[in-house]
Amino acid sequence: MNDDHKKIKELIAASFDGEMSAEEKRMVAEHIESCVSCRKAYEEMIRFEEVMNKMELQKPSRDTWKYYWDSIYNRLERRIGWILFSVGVMILLFFGGYKGIEGLIQDPGTPLLLKVGILTILSGIVILLVSIFREQIFVRKRERYKEVEK
Amino acid sequence: MESLPDIKTGFGLTGEKMTRDRNISDTEAIAEVQDGCREAYQIIVQRYMHKAYYLALGLVHDHQDALDLSQDAFIRAFRKIRKFDNGKPFFPWFYRVVRNLCLDHIKRRRVRNEIPLAENLILREEDRDKEMKSVLRRGLGQLSFEQKEVILLRYFQQLSYKEIAELTGRPLGSVMSALFYAKKRLRERLVPYLETNKEENQ
Numbered sequence: 001m002n003d004d005h006k007k008i009k010e011l012i013a014a015s016f017d018g019e020m021s022a023e024e025k026r027m028v029a030e031h032i033e034s035c036v037s038c039r040k041a042y043e044e045m046i047r048f049e050e051v052m053n054k055m056e057l058q059k060p061s062r063d064t065w066k067y068y069w070d071s072i073y074n075r076l077e078r079r080i081g082w083i084l085f086s087v088g089v090m091i092l093l094f095f096g097g098y099k100g101i102e103g104l105i106q107d108p109g110t111p112l113l114l115k116v117g118i119l120t121i122l123s124g125i126v127i128l129l130v131s132i133f134r135e136q137i138f139v140r141k142r143e144r145y146k147e148v149e150k
Numbered sequence: 151m152e153s154l155p156d157i158k159t160g161f162g163l164t165g166e167k168m169t170r171d172r173n174i175s176d177t178e179a180i181a182e183v184q185d186g187c188r189e190a191y192q193i194i195v196q197r198y199m200h201k202a203y204y205l206a207l208g209l210v211h212d213h214q215d216a217l218d219l220s221q222d223a224f225i226r227a228f229r230k231i232r233k234f235d236n237g238k239p240f241f242p243w244f245y246r247v248v249r250n251l252c253l254d255h256i257k258r259r260r261v262r263n264e265i266p267l268a269e270n271l272i273l274r275e276e277d278r279d280k281e282m283k284s285v286l287r288r289g290l291g292q293l294s295f296e297q298k299e300v301i302l303l304r305y306f307q308q309l310s311y312k313e314i315a316e317l318t319g320r321p322l323g324s325v326m327s328a329l330f331y332a333k334k335r336l337r338e339r340l341v342p343y344l345e346t347n348k349e350e351n352q
Binding site: 072 | 188191192195196199200203204207208213217221224225228282286305306311326329330333334336337340341
């Protein structure tokens with residue numbers, strides 16, 4: 001009997017999603033005529049669906065849709081620009097950094113492992129600096145936009 | 151297929167060509183994109199941007215994040231478009247891109263249950279009823295990602311079980327089960343409130 005109630009309650013849930021056959025509808029209708037518990041579940045479900053169907057997500061401003069494609073297009077276009085810019089900045093920073101330690105690197109007395117270590121650290125610093133710079137640009141852009149939305 | 155906005159600004163297709171191209175199918179537009187016509191992608195973006203944004207908003211609960219993630223999804227899809235089998239429908243494939251980005255975002259930022267849904271969730275006509283909105287917000291916030299996803303697809307996109315199963319790539323039974331338990335959890339929260347409301351109305 002409990003299985004029947006469980007099955008009927010599952011069918012009731014499905015009925016509100018338009019997923020019940022005519023035969024199942026008949027079975028539910030007959031059952032809730034005589035079963036107080038399932039009829040209560042059915043009535044609860046009616047009210048629940050009313051609430052859920054009134055649910056909406058907040059609409060964004062019209063400008064969101066107006067500039068949506070432009071933003072994507074710009075990002076697609078600018079990707080190669082950012083890559084070239086980042087690589088160029090990294091080369092310049094690396095060159096500048098190398099000039100600062102050129103004497104140490106070219107000194108025959110400096111162990112090879114130390115040279116490799118210093119150059120690796122320099123490369124890491126350059127990549128991190130460029131990465132942080134780019135991140136700051138994007139974060140600033142996003143925060144500014146958030147203020148506009150508010 | 152959603153209607154396209156009347157306003158067109160900036161780059162891409164304009165004027166007569168835009169109007170004519172609004173009627174072309176996804177398959178035709180994607181074939182053009184796959185042939186290297188970047189502007190044809192505008193048709194796809196404008197056709198699905200609302201769905202993409204609202205799906206992301208429902209999952210991550212933040213306007214700016216939803217906007218960024220939905221746009222990221224279009225960019226990611228564009229970069230993979232040559233690998234897309236144009237014999238299949240575009241949206242289920244694209245939906246998985248949106249979904250995976252949202253899931254990664256939630257894992258990365260750990261925003262689940264931390265960002266309030268209140269600002270993004272409204273009740274049509276009865277927005278005055280703040281208590282119900284609050285109950286719903288808390289209920290939705292406590293659902294798992296999968297449960298929230300099926301609720302969004304069912305109530306915001308009005309999809310059937312079968313359509314949800316196709317979109318998410320999950321078995322029909324799994325979708326039905328997730329929806330059943332999601333609704334049960336929400337109903338448990340709402341029922342005491344609704345009963346009170348009903349008595350008040352009588």
